[in-house]
Amino acid sequence: MIYLDNAATSFVKPDAVYEEMMKCMKEYGANPGRGGHSLSIKASMEVMRVREIIGMLFNIKDPMRICFTKNATEALNVGISGYLKEGDHVITTSMEHNSVIRPLNTLKRDRKIELTVVQCNEYGEIDVEDIKRAIKLNTKLLVSTLSSNVNGIIMPVKEMGKIAKEKGICFLLDASQGAGSIKIDVEEMCIDIMAFPGHKGLLGPQGTGAIYIRDGLKLSPIIYGGTGSYSEIIYQPEMLPDNMESGTLNTAGIIGLGAGIEYIEKVGIEKIKKIKYNLVKTLHEGIEEISKIKIYSKNDIDSNSGIVAINFIDIDSTEVSYVLDRVYKIATRAGLHCSLFAHQTLGTVKTGIVRFSPGPFNTIDEIDITLNALREISCNI
Amino acid sequence: MIYLDNAATSFVKPDAVYEEMMKCMKEYGANPGRGGHSLSIKASMEVMRVREIIGMLFNIKDPMRICFTKNATEALNVGISGYLKEGDHVITTSMEHNSVIRPLNTLKRDRKIELTVVQCNEYGEIDVEDIKRAIKLNTKLLVSTLSSNVNGIIMPVKEMGKIAKEKGICFLLDASQGAGSIKIDVEEMCIDIMAFPGHKGLLGPQGTGAIYIRDGLKLSPIIYGGTGSYSEIIYQPEMLPDNMESGTLNTAGIIGLGAGIEYIEKVGIEKIKKIKYNLVKTLHEGIEEISKIKIYSKNDIDSNSGIVAINFIDIDSTEVSYVLDRVYKIATRAGLHCSLFAHQTLGTVKTGIVRFSPGPFNTIDEIDITLNALREISCNI
Numbered sequence: 231m232i233y234l235d236n237a238a239t240s241f242v243k244p245d246a247v248y249e250e251m252m253k254c255m256k257e258y259g260a261n262p263g264r265g266g267h268s269l270s271i272k273a274s275m276e277v278m279r280v281r282e283i284i285g286m287l288f289n290i291k292d293p294m295r296i297c298f299t300k301n302a303t304e305a306l307n308v309g310i311s312g313y314l315k316e317g318d319h320v321i322t323t324s325m326e327h328n329s330v331i332r333p334l335n336t337l338k339r340d341r342k343i344e345l346t347v348v349q350c351n352e353y354g355e356i357d358v359e360d361i362k363r364a365i366k367l368n369t370k371l372l373v374s375t376l377s378s379n380v381n382g383i384i385m386p387v388k389e390m391g392k393i394a395k396e397k398g399i400c401f402l403l404d405a406s407q408g409a410g411s412i413k414i415d416v417e418e419m420c421i422d423i424m425a426f427p428g429h430k431g432l433l434g435p436q437g438t439g440a441i442y443i444r445d446g447l448k449l450s451p452i453i454y455g456g457t458g459s460y461s462e463i464i465y466q467p468e469m470l471p472d473n474m475e476s477g478t479l480n481t482a483g484i485i486g487l488g489a490g491i492e493y494i495e496k497v498g499i500e501k502i503k504k505i506k507y508n509l510v511k512t513l514h515e516g517i518e519e520i521s522k523i524k525i526y527s528k529n530d531i532d533s534n535s536g537i538v539a540i541n542f543i544d545i546d547s548t549e550v551s552y553v554l555d556r557v558y559k560i561a562t563r564a565g566l567h568c569s570l571f572a573h574q575t576l577g578t579v580k581t582g583i584v585r586f587s588p589g590p591f592n593t594i595d596e597i598d599i600t601l602n603a604l605r606e607i608s609c610n611i
Numbered sequence: 612m613i614y615l616d617n618a619a620t621s622f623v624k625p626d627a628v629y630e631e632m633m634k635c636m637k638e639y640g641a642n643p644g645r646g647g648h649s650l651s652i653k654a655s656m657e658v659m660r661v662r663e664i665i666g667m668l669f670n671i672k673d674p675m676r677i678c679f680t681k682n683a684t685e686a687l688n689v690g691i692s693g694y695l696k697e698g699d700h701v702i703t704t705s706m707e708h709n710s711v712i713r714p715l716n717t718l719k720r721d722r723k724i725e726l727t728v729v730q731c732n733e734y735g736e737i738d739v740e741d742i743k744r745a746i747k748l749n750t751k752l753l754v755s756t757l758s759s760n761v762n763g764i765i766m767p768v769k770e771m772g773k774i775a776k777e778k779g780i781c782f783l784l785d786a787s788q789g790a791g792s793i794k795i796d797v798e799e800m801c802i803d804i805m806a807f808p809g810h811k812g813l814l815g816p817q818g819t820g821a822i823y824i825r826d827g828l829k830l831s832p833i834i835y836g837g838t839g840s841y842s843e844i845i846y847q848p849e850m851l852p853d854n855m856e857s858g859t860l861n862t863a864g865i866i867g868l869g870a871g872i873e874y875i876e877k878v879g880i881e882k883i884k885k886i887k888y889n890l891v892k893t894l895h896e897g898i899e900e901i902s903k904i905k906i907y908s909k910n911d912i913d914s915n916s917g918i919v920a921i922n923f924i925d926i927d928s929t930e931v932s933y934v935l936d937r938v939y940k941i942a943t944r945a946g947l948h949c950s951l952f953a954h955q956t957l958g959t960v961k962t963g964i965v966r967f968s969p970g971p972f973n974t975i976d977e978i979d980i981t982l983n984a985l986r987e988i989s990c991n992i
Contacts, residue, residue: 231650238642239859241650248636255629255816260942261619264949266932267942269612270619300681300818303836303858328845329836329858335845336835429859435636437681437818437861452833454717455684455710456949462960464709464716464951477684477710478620478810480818480861551647561641561648568645568837570845579843 232560232596236589237379237407237537239429239436243486244493247434251486262481263458273481280488281471287491288424289415290442297474298440298484302406303329304452305425305441308474309402310334310373312449313423318370319344321361321399323385324575325354325378328568330404334373344368350575353528354383361393371400376408380572380583381527382510382537384408391420400447406430408535410494411503411590422447431536433494433590434487437480443470451476502590506536509588509597513538516601520608526576526583538586539576542611547582550607554584558603562586613941613977617970618760618788618918620810620817624867625874628815632867643862644839654862661869662852668872669805670796671823678855679821679865683787684710685833686806686822689855690783691715691754693830694804699751700725702742702780704766705956706735706759709949711785715754725749731956734909735764742774752781757789761953761964762908763891763918765789772801781828787811789916791875792884792971803828812917814875814971815868818861824851832857883971887917890969890978894919897982901989907957907964919967920957923992928963931988935965939984943967 233241254276260269262277281293290296299305310333314320320334324347337343346364350356361372372394377384387403394401402423405414410431416424421442428438443449451466455476460467467473494502514529517540526539542550551564565582566573573579586600614622635657641650643658662674671677680686691714695701701715705728718724727745731737742753753775758765768784775782783804786795791812797805802823809819824830832847836857841848848854875883895910898921907920923931932945946963947954954960967981 233641233650235641235646235648235651238645238651239640241640243636243640248633251636252629252633255624255632259620259622259624259817260614260616261817264619265616265942265944266929266946267616267936267944268940269614269622269942270616270944300685300861301858304681304834306836307834307857327837328842331845332835332837332847332857336847339846427859435861435863436640436642436859437864439858453685453688454713455687456708456713458949461709461947461949462951464712465720466713466717476688476713477682477820478808478817480681480816480864482816483818483861483864548647555648559649561646561650563646563648563651565647566842568839568842570843 232599234586234588234592234600235561235563237430237585237587238563240431240433240589242591243433243435244490246489246493247486250489251435251482254482254485261478277479277481277484280484283488283491284440287495288442289417292445294470295445296440296442297471298479300437300480301439302404302425302427305439306330306404307333308441308449308452309423309425311337311452313371313400314341314343316342317368319346319366319368320371320373321346321348321364321369322373323348323356323375324350324571325383326373326375326569326571327379327404327406328570330373331571347571352576354378354381354572354575356385358386358389358393361390365397369399371402373402373404375404375406376412377535378572379407380567380569380585381539381576382534383528384412384533384535388419395420411499411506412535413499416442428483428487428490432487433490435483438483438487441474503531505590506588507531509592509594510534510536510538512594512597513586513600517604520604522608522611526578536587539583541578541581541583542607545611547584550584553607554603560600560603613980615967615969615973615981616942616944618811618966618968619944621812621814621970623972624814624816625871627870627874628867631870632816632863635863635866642859658860658862658865661865664869664872665821669823670798673826675851676826677821677823678852679860681818681861682820683785683806683808686820687711687785688714689822689830689833690804690806692718692833694752694781695722695724697723698749700727700747700749701752701754702727702729702745702750703754704729704737704756705731705952706764707754707756707950707952708760708785708787709951711754712952728952733957735759735762735953735956737766739767739770739774742771746778746780750780752783754783754785756785756787757793758916759953760788761948761950761966762920762957763915764909765793765914765916768800776801792880792887793916794880797823809864809868809871813868814871816864819864819868822855884912886971887969888912890973890975891915891917891919893975893978894967894981898985901985903989903992907959917968920964922959922962922964923988926992928965931965934988935984941981941984
């Protein structure tokens with residue numbers, strides 16, 4: 231099987247991810263923060279170490295401002311629902327995932343927030359002047375993806391952060407696509423809140439994610455419960471990360487995430503970016519020479535986080551993806567990628583999109599095989 | 612290390628748990644429900660198989676009514692916050708965990724619900740007549756733990772379910788302590804909503820849990836986002852489990868949970884109950900002969916889910932637990948166990964409790980070593 235669905239989840243993971251998870255589960259599989267005994271303390275310390283590893287990756291000075299969640303979706307819900315109050319105005323882009331669009335629309339309906347979706351062009355590119363024009367007196371939050379999960383387009387995050395900072399608006403970055411191969415600096419990019427999954431570009435296991443909350447910012451949690459701290463109070467403790475980490479954490483998952491990030495740091499984020507782009511470029515240029523295919527992604531390293539999104543003209547994406555899987559053993563994703571507005575923007579609501587998303591462990595040989603498969607399909611339709 | 616902290620998390624797990632998790636991550640580590648390719652379909656089918664395994668364990672006829680969560684705390688928040696509306700009255704017990712007490716008190720403050728906490732006796736036993744007496748016209752929900760995480764006392768769940776059913780009240784069971792060694796039948800016990808973790812008695816990994824929602828009952832989710840389904844709608848799809856499962860699941864964790872439950876089914880839940888009770892009984896009877904110790908747990912198989920809760924008279928529990936860990940390499944939990952009301956009920960708010968919670972992999976030899984350690988401590992104070 232040639233796995234080109236790394237935008238859904240990275241597969242395979244670095245060996246150390248599997249090894250560290252097993253070591254955790256077999257050697258110190260206790261409950262972190264829930265006991266004073268050696269195994270529990272060891273588990274707590276290892277979780278803390280991963281907080282620090284994440285902090286270093288994103289230039290987050292205080293690792294206690296990083297709270298582990300089950301996935302990026304939970305983190306986005308905390309960031310959005312925990313921040314917005316009735317009457318607040320939010321600006322977002324037309325390239326967002328349903329993990330942003332659904333919480334926002336639910337709040338629009340239930341909490342009477344106002345929502346402006348800034349329209350991007352046919353490649354998903356946004357004009358930051360449009361964001362400026364959308365700002366109103368009650369604008370409290372700007373939410374943007376780092377890059378699109380549909381076609382990989384990278385957003386001008388630094389400019390967005392600058393605008394938000396200048397206007398005193400909170401800036402929430404959804405780093406689900408791109409973290410791990412795009413350098414993120416929460417200070418330089420003026421990011422106030424950031425949600426990210428562990429299992430995509432950060433090469434950790436599924437069931438992991440986190441939210442970063444800038445110092446001084448107070449969000450309401452969406453989950454309340456035991457935190458292993460302040461057991462004597464009947465409300466949620468206010469200190470981070472406890473405030474946002476009720477119940478038992480996915481300890482082994484977090485440890486695996488730490489190993490994933492350590493792998494990235496060892497190889498170097500710039501090198502991973504180049505490895506991925508080399509695959510994307512080869513695939514993109516090869517596809518350009520095949521007839522009957524429309525490409526929805528851009529082909530330059532600073533505009534694309536690692537996706538080639540295509541359709542055979544007039545053919546439903548699911549059919550193509552099905553043939554790639556069954557005949558050629560190539561795993562891609564088709565259909566609507568949990569991102570209705572992005573498909574509206576790209577003009578692919580009816581057909582969906584065939585998405586190729588290579589990861590750092592794919593090879594040029596695999597891309598060549600994929601191109602051959604696409605050539606054959608093109609000849610047979 | 613002698614690990615007697617299985618009420619915090621079971622350690623070790625059956626070998627199959629580690630093996631199946633690794634097999635999942637290495638062989639079919641794709642994103643379930645997020646693609647039509649073979650690996651994603653395989654992951655989806657395996658997740659579905661675990662839903663069915665859980666369904667069989669608890670006599671849940673429709674496995675689609677089981678939604679995976681990150682832990683029991685998330686499930687309890689969905690059950691409580693997703694069900695209660697302003698002005699509703701809730702009844703709960705004085706033995707609940709903070710994962711019940713904190714969401715309820717937060718709703719009491721923010722959503723104006725009414726809350727009655729029925730007082731239990733000094734062993735945590737509840738008189739079901741007190742529950743009946745607490746019922747009011749606006750009583751909508753009864754929340755109870757299956758058994759206490761502090762002293763193991765088992766609640767009269769079947770009687771509670773009967774009362775709730777007769778009065779048309781929704782019955783939410785927190786099965787965090789006891790699932791895996793106490794037989795649960797959602798039909799026989801008239802359970803409408805059940806929250807449970809995967810990593811305690813069910814012998815799965817951390818980062819897993821689920822909520823069961825009876826057919827016909829509609830709860831509001833607390834997390835909204837991509838579900839891999841109905842991508843064309845901007846609100847959360849209503850069908851279960853999608854409604855409650857936004858974002859990527861902890862696939863390997865869920866697979867590990869399935870292996871944990873399969874182990875329980877293979878050994879037999881009654882046999883596991885007896886293995887655990889035999890350890891508890893030996894420990895309990897041994898401790899009764901040691902001076903200067905007060906025991907807060909009951910010693911019969913149908914009243915205790917597997918905990919011996921003690922204190923050396925006039926000594927803080929954390930000191931004892933510390934000595935057990937450092938000198939004798941015995942892991943216990945001390946302090947307040949995220950359950951203020953339970954400690955008030957048992958009269959241990961000031962000292963906390965030293966909790967011994969054996970699991971099915973502990974041995975009588977380990978209990979004997981523990982008793983020797985307690986005898987030595989008793990002589991030295």
